[in-house]
Amino acid sequence: MDAVQKADSGHPGTPMALAPLAYVLWTRHLRYNPRNPEWIDRDRFVLSAGHASMLLYSVFYLTGYDVTLDDLKHFRQWESKTPGHPEFGYTPGVETTTGPLGQGVGNSVGMAIAEAQLGTIFNRAGHAVIDHHTYFIASDGDMMEGVSHEASSYAGHLRLGKLIGFYDDNHITIEGDTSLTFSDDTARRYEAYGWHVQRVEDANDLEALDAAITQAKSVSNKPSLIVVRSHIGYGSPHKVDTAEAHGSPLGADEIRLTKEALGYPSLEPFWVDPGALAHWRQMSDRGARLESEWQEKYDAYKAAYPSEAAELERRLRGDLLDGWEDLIPSFTAENGSVASRAASGIVLNAIAPKVPELVGGSADLASSTNTIVKGAPSISAENHGGRNFHFGIREHGMGSVMNGMSVHGGFIPYGATFLIFSDYMRPSVRLAAVMNRHVIYVYTHDSIGLGEDGPTHQPIEQLSTLRAIPGFTLIRPADASETAEAWRAALKHKGPVALVLTRQKLGFIDRAKYGAASGLAKGAYVLADPPAGNPEVVLISSGSEVALILEAQQKLESEGVRARAVSMPSHELFASQTKEYRDSVLPLGLKRVSVEAAHPMSWNRWVGSDGVTIGLERFGASAPYKEIYEHLGLTVARIVDAAKQLVNR
């Protein structure tokens, strides 16, 4: 109440209502060490209702994390440790960034999968070194959002027994009572997903909460949901059970009345009873003890299984195994024309043995996205160790689960679907960028080049809008050789990367004649220059359209126009190069033509106002793809004309 009041913004009601739950969970059940928030076998806790962040920050302060009372007084202020919503990598103890409702539930499922998978792979009889629970708190909003449905359905299917969620059933959202819009029987819905479900009728009943958590922990073959009936703004005489308690300060008078009603010993803002603080702070010693007990267990494991321990530590550090790059295949003319999705599948399968942390799958499009690791088992309720994931037709859930696996540690998750359906998972993709997580999206069927499926399936604006996400790296390779380099770059990169790949076959670009595909690492590179004389104009392209600019370059040559052809598979990698390099590829003063079968918005940066962008500012069409290219003007003739006009010929 006091922190929200001082900040003059924030959400007091849910932290007030759930304080008893936080107390029971953090003092009796959760295994964590406030002095080492990074302890790898800690239980994970996710506040999916991220707006209630003051609940988390209060507990961090009380239990002895590196969060002070002063930090609470600076709630929501510039560079304070207590931002409006919990931010991963920012406040010690925060396991994932939450705020966009539903994502925390999906992240929790990912964390529980990560735990189950690492445990299956690394634990040995008598040595359960990875053995922790994942808890989350979800609000009405979390439960209404589709992403929580998708992820919870998947969690039930996989029987993730160490996942325990609380549903804060307080009947209140921003617009008022949930009866305005929400008639689900959430408990039965979760039962239908295959979860073990309990109800606690009174959020202030510590023993009932304790018993429910104990029971949930004992159920090892299903995830658990505990539906807790709470009263938002509990204690506030005038705001309890009202939407007003959700997202605004209570007001000084109401805070005073609340403290009086609760029998709080002081009216002074931020006053914490020293006895209460000492009681909570015992959690620091408890945490240190829990970790040191685990450390003993781990030392024994390490002595008995040194190579397993070394491998586990490597994965958790995020280092790649030596020699993995030697497995990246080379493509030659003999491979013929290869769709980049097919080349990607070949590369993935080639490197898989030496990149065991690279696990993932697709949203029911494995045969189209070429993302199965052949011969490897699938993850299932019976085998949590399988590396091939069948995310089902749940793109958003897939994205959210990938983030959870990534923040847990030990994995480079990949997830595949058609590029058009990146829109279905975009909120999770954005959060991967916000958190700077190393996850890989394999997006195939990347343009009108997919042909007959038509405009609903043909991406137009997706490339530009994905490129607009800060910290996001998109790579759209031009042929099989660039696809191999794209995987190399994606694995070496640290943030989120999308590999954008074709359905249709792409011709082999003869590297004896053209620039080496290794140039992909720099985002853009010169493929071809005129045989004599300086170029007069630059043609730039990515992916399938690179073949068009190569042909246009030759045609221009035959007509006496000296053009340079540049492959630009990644705007972001190119933007991060030195100015010298960028100017060497796109010399200052040379006019430019960009070509991409997509909305041209993102190319203006490279082309400038005196160049030409050839792209699509309309939806596609259903037809064989070569015809669509012709009809929509993505042709060699148009590129040649544009270049000639630019050089006044």
Ligand SMILES: Cc1ncc(C[n+]2csc(CCOP(=O)(O)OP(=O)(O)O)c2C)c(N)n1
């Ligand atoms: C995806 C998403 N949509 C909308 C919001 C804005 N928002 C924040 S809290 C909230 C709903 C509040 O109700 P509830 O989830 O029950 O939380 P409580 O009032 O119990 O704290 C909404 C719509 C959001 N944070 N995320």
